[in-house]
């Protein structure tokens with residue numbers, strides 16, 4: 001029987017890790033991720049898992065140890081945040097290039113400076129082209145559920161790529177939420193046994209991992225193969241989300257349309273703000289405003305065709321970006337959305353709203369402001385300002 | 395597992411193994427690194443006492459030996475680092491500029 005509990009997002013993810021029982025976890029604590037590894041290491045100390053827990057001296061070492069352990073043939077997990085992810089950066093590319101199915105939480109926190117420990121998505125955005133699958137979560141339940149699904153996605157033979165589970169620091173990681181945990185047995189069965197493609201420890205079948213390509217020049221072909229695997233993970237993410245729904249009653253897709261079917265005004269958003277946006281949409285609907293939300297779940301790979309189709313009927317769209325891309329035309333979510341919509345026959349106006357940097361609060365009133373801006377654009381058919389800032393004192 | 399790379403130059407995206415993992419071990423022999431050299435070690439056989447110190451130190455397994463005797467240098471793989479010349483107690487290896 002599933003158990004209804006009150007847990008923080010981090011505790012929920014630590015529970016998921018306990019149920020998955022990975023062979024190796026190598027991690028370094030960093031706010032706001034710390035309590036995941038803290039709780040998980042307690043499970044290790046109490047003998048509740050069989051995991052080899054490697055305490056490392058930095059995130060660079062954490063990811064390096066994960067790469068080694070994964071190439072050795074084990075199921076590997078880790079967790080990080082912000083500067084920790086930044087320090088892992090060069091090894092992230094090795095993990096994806098070697099096609100190692102490592103699963104990692106990135107508890108979203110901004111990047112310094114000035115030093116700030118609160119939420120935005122800039123850390124994940126820095127790694128968006130690293131070849132990792134990136135899935136964003138709205139609440140503790142989704143973070144827990146996605147952790148379990150991520151194992152299946154990463155280890156699927158059509159994929160074999162590392163997966164980053166992204167969820168908002170403090171807002172999800174530290175707030176206590178009501179959620180349902182699956183039975184240990186159900187999780188164990190859902191994730192199944194890990195069957196590594198390669199194992200450095202298998203002396204019967206020696207392999208050469210990470211060979212030198214510098215002078216031969218097959219790099220281009222490898223990167224393209226890796227890109228194809230990333231794109232090929234889209235149906236797998238959808239399949240695993242559906243299968244997870246069958247065992248848990250909670251179904252997941254590549255993105256979540258909320259009251260989008262007949263919507264005229266739509267907000268595209270990732271992470272915890274999706275919850276706030278849905279709340280605002282419910283209120284607007286009561287007042288007869290045809291508002292809707294598209295919550296992105298799989299940001300990498302980006303389901304461009306599917307999203308363009310889901311947004312084809314609306315009159316005005318705001319992409320919500322919890323990050324900044326200095327010098328670019330708007331921030332990443334906006335760029336992706338506007339580009340995805342370019343191939344639709346009808347030209348729908350799209351604006352960008354940059355919000356919540358460094359943990360700046362996003363109350364419902366701010367989202368209402370976005371919708372009234374959209375209403376104005378839908379009415380006039382004209383975009384007054386493409387890139388906008390929400391809750392900024394200016 | 396077989397690993398036939400005769401036509402590797404013609405391989406397309408799908409022909410390469412997943413994650414660039416070579417499905418066999420011990421294939422460094424096939425990868426000739428001699429071209430990286432800018433200096434070449436020369437072995438002066440008459441000074442050599444076959445002490446094997448160069449064989450121990452060579453980082454590229456390029457000192458060829460058989461039955462406790464040094465036979466020469468494997469120029470297909472020697473990178474010209476000069477460690478053997480530095481370590482040889484009998485001054486039996488000299489480094490010279492690589493011929494173009």
Ligand code: SF4
Nearest residue numbers: 442443445446448482
């Ligand atoms: S170190 Fe010098 S003396 Fe000893 S085996 Fe090598 S070349 Fe000969």
Ligand code: SF4
Nearest residue numbers: 452472473475476478
């Ligand atoms: S020069 Fe360096 S690589 Fe070449 S044989 Fe001597 S020690 Fe080995």
